Amino acid sequence: MAPIVYQDLLSPPVQAVTLTVRAAGLDSKVQFKTVSLAAGEHLKPEYVKKFPMHAVPALEDDGFYLWDSHAICAYIISAYAKDDKLYPKDPKKKALVDQFLHFSNSILYIRLRDITEPLWKQLTNTIPEEKKERVHEAFKSLDTMLEGKKWLTGDSMTIADICVVCEVNAAEIHPVMAPIVYQDLLSPPVQAVALTVRAAGLDSKVQFQNVSLAAGDHLKPEFVKKFPMHAVPALEDDGFYLWDSHAICAYIISAYAKDDKLYPKDPKKKALVDQFLHFSNSILYTRLRDMSEPMWKGLTKTVPEEKKEKVHEAFKSLDTMLEGKQWLTGDSLTIADICVVCEANAAQNLAGDFSKYKNISAWFKRCQTTIPAFEEIAIAGNNQYKAILAKLMA
Numbered sequence: 001m002a003p004i005v006y007q008d009l010l011s012p013p014v015q016a017v018t019l020t021v022r023a024a025g026l027d028s029k030v031q032f033k034t035v036s037l038a039a040g041e042h043l044k045p046e047y048v049k050k051f052p053m054h055a056v057p058a059l060e061d062d063g064f065y066l067w068d069s070h071a072i073c074a075y076i077i078s079a080y081a082k083d084d085k086l087y088p089k090d091p092k093k094k095a096l097v098d099q100f101l102h103f104s105n106s107i108l109y110i111r112l113r114d115i116t117e118p119l120w121k122q123l124t125n126t127i128p129e130e131k132k133e134r135v136h137e138a139f140k141s142l143d144t145m146l147e148g149k150k151w152l153t154g155d156s157m158t159i160a161d162i163c164v165v166c167e168v169n170a171a172e173i174h175p176v177m178a179p180i181v182y183q184d185l186l187s188p189p190v191q192a193v194a195l196t197v198r199a200a201g202l203d204s205k206v207q208f209q210n211v212s213l214a215a216g217d218h219l220k221p222e223f224v225k226k227f228p229m230h231a232v233p234a235l236e237d238d239g240f241y242l243w244d245s246h247a248i249c250a251y252i253i254s255a256y257a258k259d260d261k262l263y264p265k266d267p268k269k270k271a272l273v274d275q276f277l278h279f280s281n282s283i284l285y286t287r288l289r290d291m292s293e294p295m296w297k298g299l300t301k302t303v304p305e306e307k308k309e310k311v312h313e314a315f316k317s318l319d320t321m322l323e324g325k326q327w328l329t330g331d332s333l334t335i336a337d338i339c340v341v342c343e344a345n346a347a348q349n350l351a352g353d354f355s356k357y358k359n360i361s362a363w364f365k366r367c368q369t370t371i372p373a374f375e376e377i378a379i380a381g382n383n384q385y386k387a388i389l390a391k392l393m394a
């Protein structure tokens, strides 16, 4: 019987055994049998009976059983390889290899498992910084050990390099950057994005970075290079850039939310939300900007009556659209409500309030009590906006 290696190639120690077999030219002498970890095959009673550690790799060689990759690599070379290059017999050389096999196992493998096991068990979906640091401490020691050397234990490759490199490769943590929202909370579209993130329970998944409009941060070349519209909110997600709040809210829900409640996938429901996102942008936002931009530019301190009237025309339409409805597009809150409520709230600052529109007033209260962090984000943000407007109008 040829020796059998039980394997699942996603496992770094399995990779080490497979590479060892190949490096020793023993492919034709060793059989590989797959034991799927994801399918739980390593937990089946017939497997656990042979290998109580219920892990891969494991080796069976004519009634002889091994269940540690480092021992398996050493055994394969000692028992089957044509020479001892990969695992020298000389006591000093062998001791150096053994030392690195222990480093691979007790340091690298254990620190990696400390990260992966809670993830496999779905106890968490994040990696604590201190666990990453422990891996980097080991990398630092390894880097020092490699100073002036081609291979870990001398001039030629051994199973020490094979085992260690598989663990290092697996432990190398490729940081997945959280999406970044550039923000200045006084901006109504920024408030909408911040409320969307909060309503979707994505606070821990999205980073916010301040871009002060008053300080002109949005006009800095590095910001304009990424976002030529030089406006907030703006989103950066691993090289992907968006610069319109409505598109950002829709993207955040589609890409990250646990369900589609806030931005439904159903074509008709989605179309209704989209319609209100356009209303928010092309009607409310532009009419608000039409009032505020000349002030920001220091061209005026007052708002012409006809501009206020245009806002009230939009309020009137909105009030009619809300007749008999709890939310803009149906029975539940969506990003349509979130975007529209932020623009409508801000438009009051310059056009006069919407208290006379009973449907808007009732819906606004509903938003206030239903949308998480509404006070903290929309009301506090709008207070900042009002303070700036007061200065501009003084």
Ligand SMILES: N[C@@H](CCC(=O)N[C@@H](CS)C(=O)NCC(=O)O)C(=O)O
Binding pocket: 187, 188, 189, 213, 218, 229, 230, 231, 232, 233, 243, 244, 245, 246, 281, 285
């Ligand atoms: N339609 C865009 C408007 C974004 C926008 O114009 N934001 C304003 C603040 S409310 C801004 O950053 N203005 C700076 C500029 O245009 O230079 C959206 O909804 O995101």
